[in-house]
Structures are given as structure tokens and as C-alpha cells.
Amino acid sequence: MSAEPVPAAAADATTAPARRYSFHVEEPCEGDRVAKFLEAFAAVLEYTDYKALLDSYCTTSAKCNRCAVTCPVFQVTNDPRDIPCYRTNILLEVYKRYFTIGGWVSSRFKSHFELTDEVIDEFAEVLYRCTACRRCTQECPMGVDHGLMTRLGRYVLSLIGVVPKALQVSVREQLEGETHNTSKVPQKAMLHTLDFLSEEMEDILGVKMDFPVDEPDRDFAFFCAVSDYLMEPDTLMGNAAVLYAAGDWDRWTIGTDNFDGINYGLFYSDWHLENIIKRLLGEVDRLNAGKILIGECGHASRSAHQFVPVFGDRERYPVLNFMEYTYDCLLKGKIELDPSIITERVTYHDPCNIARSGWIVEQPREILRAFVPNFVDMSHAGRRNYCCGGGGGLVSVDEIHDFRMEIGGRVKAEQMRETGAEIVVAPCANCKKQLKELVEHYKLPCKVMGLHDLILKAIVIPGGKSPAERKQEAELYA
Amino acid sequence: MEQAITLARGPLFALAFGIMVLGLARLVLLQVYELAVGKGRRLQNAPWRKIMGETITWALPFKHFIKGTLLFSSASFAMHIGLILVPLFLADHVAMWERQFGVNLPSMGRGMADVLTLLTLFCLLVLLGFRFLSWRHRAVSTPTDYWLLVALIVPFASGFLATHPGLNPFRWEVVMLVHLLSANLLLVLVPFTKLAHVVLFAFDRISEIHWQLRPGAGDRVANALFGSEAKV
Known part of the structure; x- marks a missing residue:
């Protein structure tokens, strides 16, 4: 096992220009990168609120190393660069040296920190070895939010063009492209997919459901990760099945102008984060919907839940994760789940973005306990969960696949194996992709699916086929 | 020597204490200003109950003793007990508080103060040992992390020696002066x-409050760096 991220371009190193980072960037930042970095940092400090936080962290950071033992990346590599405090300290040193009087004075009297090209390279590398899971933040006695510092560092770097190409291209398409979504799915293709899924659901469930599209004045405007339309249709069908079974089919709609809940701005840019939220709110306004209903996606849920109140209006746009909605339906007796369908051993992976804050921890477990007799929790479940290894946008960066498998996701793979589960439920598009790759990489005897994929199998559909009948058909088909 | 001791425990102490109070007041005011004025309306989005709860649980961080940091965390926690209580409630210090500021605090027994002082010194040495001997700690430590521990050890060690003549190999006046100055x-x-x-x-x-980013800031940063036609 290598502690170093494996450069994907190693194979064609003879023909391709050498890469500075383990991830691809669109246009390498050339010229005086130090001056550009400092100019960008100065602009960020001028227009944002980070200065007080940096002042505070510069004063109180204890460097006690508790963050090291909590970090799943450091646990595997034992590389000091992967200690969250080490990473944060690079940013704090830059701040102290170039943006405080004390730093300016001390630079005149003793050997001092200097920002160099090498420091920028190291900074870029360590920031994208962090999955931004914020596990370390929970255990910092001084409350240093290394996740926020990683994000701030990435933000400054992105302003000089140092950002994984995969993230930048996706954000560009979402904000400036024609399709307004990260996977460049044309509206027409999305509508065809919905037609296909309607037919599929009629086959599976025995009732006809036409997905509501661009319906005005509904209670819920629905946004899932766009990948649910492409690669995780069972999750989307599970969502639809709950709405139908709960009698809420006429209360929701999907918008065609913006149907992607993904917000990569959460991982690296205040600028993009806000503009993506504004696009989402624009669609809610266009539809005149009452609430924002986010599908199974950790970061899409967190970015909407945390930042709609910041950039929009909390009262005007309540945000609900789909699991909250399903749990509410279950509590009110609006849906019924057949406990005899899922006989496999099932475990649950907590996506960091919804579990770390304690927002969504018990709801999915309560749902699972309602119809999965053999449910088992992982070690370190809930708020203290381990990241899948692809958090912070890393899962979208294909060229660091080896890092995600061998380092970022190793602890999670071991956790999954320990449970002996045959099904790992991961209610997040990014986590699912990463965990599926981990299952393949480590040859784990389990499959990964969303919570609503499982619900789709066990939910009782009024007027439709029974779950037992559906199970029988599925087994025959298989 | 006597004059130096008088100076150190009188005007110098008052000056040092004043600098500390003013300095800390400045830090608190900056934080409050940042929250009240800088964040403004966004404060209503903050999870206040969670913040209060976590602040309290970290004051007595028993649930935060985690595998891999037990010794370091225990030493850190135990060190704070003497660090807070002895300067405030040791009988000699109580007399000093009253003399300087007219504040009358309860005093702890000499035996208790000795135990807490030795515990604090032991813990500080453990923490210093981690800084020197653990590569993980060395990797993130700055010079301040070392000398600050020494700056904590000196007044406690000298104070202990000054109150235990039998154990003190130095002149009492010198030790007391070191104690007062440090x-x-x-x-x-x-x-x-x-x-x-x-x-x-x-x-x-x-x-979580600092995650309440300033609306419009992203556009303003982009505008400042790339002009009004900034593209992703």
C-alpha cells in the first residue's frame, strides 16, 4: 500500500506534461503563483467573514493531535501531511505571515514562514487528500473546524485555477451550461427517463404513476442528485413509491429548468455555492412550490438545508430531506412497509453531510427497523461515523481512484466487512458510488443501495401488487 | 532582592494583570462584534442549543476521551485543574487578591494545593514529553507549543519550591522572584x-455560525479578481 496518491498519468508520463497535482486541473496556474494566491486570499478576506475565525484559530489552535487519531486518511497513511492540524496550519501560517501585524513584525526579526510554489503545491495536495468529513472537528478540544479550513483553502486555490477539473466542469455546466445540471443531462433525456421509469414502476408495482413535471403550486419541489436519473433509478422510484403510497402524489413536482440537487460549491467555493443555491431557489419560485424536498444525497441535502436559510429565506423555503419525509409518513401511518420481504442482514452508512451535525441519524434507522428484521449498525455509527472515503468531492475525481480505494475508503471497507451485512444502505449518491467501488475493490460480500431502493421492495402500494408478489416476480425474473 | 520582590508582587503584577484583562477583553469584544455585527441576521440560523450543549460537554470532556489520545487528553484535562484552582485559591494567593483588588476568595488547604501543584507539574511534563518524543506531535508543533509549556512549568515549580524550604536547594528570595516574574x-x-x-x-x-457565509461575498470576490464578467 502506498501512502502517496497514485498519479493517474504515470503511465503516459513520457508523452504528457508533468502534473503538479494528483488531480487534473483545466489550466495550470502559471506565472507568479505566490502573488496570485496572496491576491486571491486578500480578496477573500476583504469580502467575507473568515478573518475573525482565522484570528481565533491562530490564537487557540492547540496542536494536540487528537484530530490525527480521528482522521480515516491519517489512520491509514500515518503521513504527517494528513494530520488535519498540519493542513490547517499551512493556511493559518499564510494568514499570520501576510495578513497580520504580528506576522509582519516577526518576519523582520527571525526565520519565518514564507509562501512558496512548493508550499502551494503541498497545500493543494493535502487539501484534496481530505474528504472534508469533519470527523476531526468533532474531537478538536479548541473547536477548530478543519473542514471549514479545508474548504477555505480550496476556495482560495480555486481562485487561482487550482481545482479538480471534474468539479469545475460540472459546476460550469450547472451554472453556465444549457442543461443546468452537473451531468449535462438534457431536459429531453430526463423526461424520457421519467417516462421509462413510469412504465417500469407500472410493471413492478402494478399501478400507473406519471411523474409530475413542472406542476405549479405544489407542496414539494423535488431535487435529487442528477445521478439518480441516470445510475440510481431504484432510489428515484422508491421516492416516488413513498409519495404515491402516502397519498401525496398530487403534492410534488419535478422542475425541468433545474432538477439537479448537487452543489459542488459546498466543497470548494463560496461563489459557486451561493449561485447554485440561488438557481435552486429560482426554480422553486418558478414552480411556486412550498417546500424544497431533497432526494437521497448527503451534500445536496446539507447544502440546501444549511445554505438556503443563509442565501434565501428560511421561512419561505423550508428544506426537507426525503428520509425525513418518509419517516414522517411512517409515524403518521401513511405508509406501510412489509417486514417479511428483506431477509438479508442490512447495515447503514451515515453520510457525513447529514449525520455529523446530528440532523439525520435516527430517522433512517427507525425506518429500517420498521421493516428489516436483521438490521445491524456499524461500529462508530451516527455522528461519529467514518467517511466513505469519497467525501468533499473526491468521489468525482476519477484520477485519484486509487487513493480513494487504498487510503480514503480503507477504514470504511473494514467497517462494512465487520458487520457481515449483505446489504449496505447508503442514502447518498456520492457515498453509493464510492462504496460500490470499495465493494468491488475489496471484494466485499455485500451490495450497496439507497434506503428507498430497499423501501421500493417492501412498501405496500394501495391498489398495486403486494410486496410478496413483487418479490416472487423479481426472483423469477432473476 | 527584597525591593525586587516587592516590585514584582506589587506594581508589576498589577501591570501584568491589567494587560491580561485588557487583552482578553479585546478578544472577547472582537468575537462578540464579529458575531453581532458581522453575522447579523444570519445568527438566527445558528444551532444555539447544540453550541451551548457542546460548550458545556467540552468543559468536562469525559465523553471525549477517545482511544489513541487517552494519556495526552487525561494529562491535558488534569493539568487544568491545578492551573485554575491553585492561582486562585492557594492561601498566599488569596491574600494577594485581597491586597491588590480587595477581593475575598475562599482558600484551599496547603496539602490540597501541593497535590494539585504536583499533579499540574507532572501533567505539564507529560505534555512536554509528548511534544519531544511523539513524532505525530512534533510534526504539528511550533516553537510556541514547547516554550509555552516551559512558561507554565516555571511558576508552578518555583512556587512549590518557595513553599517547601526543605526541598528548595536555592535561595528563597531568588526562587520567589523567579516565581513572581514568571x-x-x-x-x-x-x-x-x-x-x-x-x-x-x-x-x-x-x-456552525461561521458556516453562515456572507451573502453576495462570493460574487464580490470574483468581481474584484476577474471583473464583472467572471466565469466559472
């Missing part, structure tokens, strides 16, 4: 080092 220096250091968490502790758990 304690005064420590007071001055409080607002300028991580010791400032004596008050900033109350603001440690507010990162």
Missing part, C-alpha cells in the same frame, strides 16, 4: 497565545 510573564502571555482559550473557550464551538 507568573507575571504568564499573565501577559495569556491574551497573545493559546492560553487565551481561558475566555475564547466560550466561542470554541461556534463554527
Whole structure:
């Protein structure tokens, strides 16, 4: 096992220009990168609120190393660069040296920190070895939010063009492209997919459901990760099945102008984060919907839940994760789940973005306990969960696949194996992709699916086929 | 020597204490200003109950003793007990508080003060040992992380020796002067080092507030750097 991220371009190193980072960037930042970095940092400090936080962290950071033992990346590599405090300290040193009087004075009297090209390279590398899971933040006695510092560092770097190409291209398409979504799915293709899924659901469930599209004045405007339309249709069908079974089919709609809940701005840019939220709110306004209903996606849920109140209006746009909605339906007796369908051993992976804050921890477990007799929790479940290894946008960066498998996701793979589960439920598009790759990489005897994929199998559909009948058909088909 | 001791425990102490109070007040005011004025309306989005809860649980962090940091965390926690109680409630210090500021505090017994002092010294040495011997700690430590521990050890060690003539191999006046000067220096250091968490502790758990980003800031940064036609 290598502690170093494996450069994907190693194979064609003879023909391709050498890469500075383990991830691809669109246009390498050339010229005086130090001056550009400092100019960008100065602009960020001028227009944002980070200065007080940096002042505070510069004063109180204890460097006690508790963050090291909590970090799943450091646990595997034992590389000091992967200690969250080490990473944060690079940013704090830059701040102290170039943006405080004390730093300016001390630079005149003793050997001092200097920002160099090498420091920028190291900074870029360590920031994208962090999955931004914020596990370390929970255990910092001084409350240093290394996740926020990683994000701030990435933000400054992105302003000089140092950002994984995969993230930048996706954000560009979402904000400036024609399709307004990260996977460049044309509206027409999305509508065809919905037609296909309607037919599929009629086959599976025995009732006809036409997905509501661009319906005005509904209670819920629905946004899932766009990948649910492409690669995780069972999750989307599970969502639809709950709405139908709960009698809420006429209360929701999907918008065609913006149907992607993904917000990569959460991982690296205040600028993009806000503009993506504004696009989402624009669609809610266009539809005149009452609430924002986010599908199974950790970061899409967190970015909407945390930042709609910041950039929009909390009262005007309540945000609900789909699991909250399903749990509410279950509590009110609006849906019924057949406990005899899922006989496999099932475990649950907590996506960091919804579990770390304690927002969504018990709801999915309560749902699972309602119809999965053999449910088992992982070690370190809930708020203290381990990241899948692809958090912070890393899962979208294909060229660091080896890092995600061998380092970022190793602890999670071991956790999954320990449970002996045959099904790992991961209610997040990014986590699912990463965990599926981990299952393949480590040859784990389990499959990964969303919570609503499982619900789709066990939910009782009024007027439709029974779950037992559906199970029988599925087994025959298989 | 007598005059130096009088100077150190009188005007110098008052000066050091004043610097500490003013310095800490400045830090608190900056934090409050940032929250009240900088964040403004966005404060209503903050999870206040969670912030309060976590601030309290970190004051007595028993549930945060995690595998891999048990010794370091225990030493850190235990060190704080003597660090807070002895300067405040040792009988000699109680007399000093009353003399200087007219504040009448209850005093602890000499035996208890000795136990807490030795515990604090032991813990400080453990923490210093980690800084020198653990590569993980060395990797993130700055010079301040080392000398600050020494700056804490000196007043406690000299204070212990000054109150135990049988164990003190040095002249009492010298030890007492070292104790007074190092304690005064420590007071001055409080607002300028991580010791400032004596008050900033109350603001440690507010990162969720700092996630309440300033609306429009992203556009303004992009505009400043790339002009009004900035593209992704």
C-alpha cells in the first residue's frame, strides 16, 4: 500500500506534461503563483467573514493531535501531511505571515514562514487528500473546524485555477451550461427517463404513476442528485413509491429548468455555492412550490438545508430531506412497509453531510427497523461515523481512484466487512458510488443501495401488487 | 532582592494583570462584534442549543476521551485543574487578591494545593514529553507549543519550591522572584497565545455560525479578481 496518491498519468508520463497535482486541473496556474494566491486570499478576506475565525484559530489552535487519531486518511497513511492540524496550519501560517501585524513584525526579526510554489503545491495536495468529513472537528478540544479550513483553502486555490477539473466542469455546466445540471443531462433525456421509469414502476408495482413535471403550486419541489436519473433509478422510484403510497402524489413536482440537487460549491467555493443555491431557489419560485424536498444525497441535502436559510429565506423555503419525509409518513401511518420481504442482514452508512451535525441519524434507522428484521449498525455509527472515503468531492475525481480505494475508503471497507451485512444502505449518491467501488475493490460480500431502493421492495402500494408478489416476480425474473 | 520582590508582587503584577484583562477583553469584544455585527441576521440560523450543549460537554470532556489520545487528553484535562484552582485559591494567593483588588476568595488547604501543584507539574511534563518524543506531535508543533509549556512549568515549580524550604536547594528570595516574574510573564502571555482559550473557550464551538457565509461575498470576490464578467 502506498501512502502517496497514485498519479493517474504515470503511465503516459513520457508523452504528457508533468502534473503538479494528483488531480487534473483545466489550466495550470502559471506565472507568479505566490502573488496570485496572496491576491486571491486578500480578496477573500476583504469580502467575507473568515478573518475573525482565522484570528481565533491562530490564537487557540492547540496542536494536540487528537484530530490525527480521528482522521480515516491519517489512520491509514500515518503521513504527517494528513494530520488535519498540519493542513490547517499551512493556511493559518499564510494568514499570520501576510495578513497580520504580528506576522509582519516577526518576519523582520527571525526565520519565518514564507509562501512558496512548493508550499502551494503541498497545500493543494493535502487539501484534496481530505474528504472534508469533519470527523476531526468533532474531537478538536479548541473547536477548530478543519473542514471549514479545508474548504477555505480550496476556495482560495480555486481562485487561482487550482481545482479538480471534474468539479469545475460540472459546476460550469450547472451554472453556465444549457442543461443546468452537473451531468449535462438534457431536459429531453430526463423526461424520457421519467417516462421509462413510469412504465417500469407500472410493471413492478402494478399501478400507473406519471411523474409530475413542472406542476405549479405544489407542496414539494423535488431535487435529487442528477445521478439518480441516470445510475440510481431504484432510489428515484422508491421516492416516488413513498409519495404515491402516502397519498401525496398530487403534492410534488419535478422542475425541468433545474432538477439537479448537487452543489459542488459546498466543497470548494463560496461563489459557486451561493449561485447554485440561488438557481435552486429560482426554480422553486418558478414552480411556486412550498417546500424544497431533497432526494437521497448527503451534500445536496446539507447544502440546501444549511445554505438556503443563509442565501434565501428560511421561512419561505423550508428544506426537507426525503428520509425525513418518509419517516414522517411512517409515524403518521401513511405508509406501510412489509417486514417479511428483506431477509438479508442490512447495515447503514451515515453520510457525513447529514449525520455529523446530528440532523439525520435516527430517522433512517427507525425506518429500517420498521421493516428489516436483521438490521445491524456499524461500529462508530451516527455522528461519529467514518467517511466513505469519497467525501468533499473526491468521489468525482476519477484520477485519484486509487487513493480513494487504498487510503480514503480503507477504514470504511473494514467497517462494512465487520458487520457481515449483505446489504449496505447508503442514502447518498456520492457515498453509493464510492462504496460500490470499495465493494468491488475489496471484494466485499455485500451490495450497496439507497434506503428507498430497499423501501421500493417492501412498501405496500394501495391498489398495486403486494410486496410478496413483487418479490416472487423479481426472483423469477432473476 | 527584597525591593525586587516587592516590585514584582506589587506594581508589576498589577501591570501584568491589567494587560491580561485588557487583552482578553479585546478578544472577547472582537468575537462578540464579529458575531453581532458581522453575522447579523444570519445568527438566527445558528444551532444555539447544540453550541451551548457542546460548550458545556467540552468543559468536562469525559465523553471525549477517545482511544489513541487517552494519556495526552487525561494529562491535558488534569493539568487544568491545578492551573485554575491553585492561582486562585492557594492561601498566599488569596491574600494577594485581597491586597491588590480587595477581593475575598475562599482558600484551599496547603496539602490540597501541593497535590494539585504536583499533579499540574507532572501533567505539564507529560505534555512536554509528548511534544519531544511523539513524532505525530512534533510534526504539528511550533516553537510556541514547547516554550509555552516551559512558561507554565516555571511558576508552578518555583512556587512549590518557595513553599517547601526543605526541598528548595536555592535561595528563597531568588526562587520567589523567579516565581513572581514568571507568573507575571504568564499573565501577559495569556491574551497573545493559546492560553487565551481561558475566555475564547466560550466561542470554541461556534463554527456552525461561521458556516453562515456572507451573502453576495462570493460574487464580490470574483468581481474584484476577474471583473464583472467572471466565469466559472
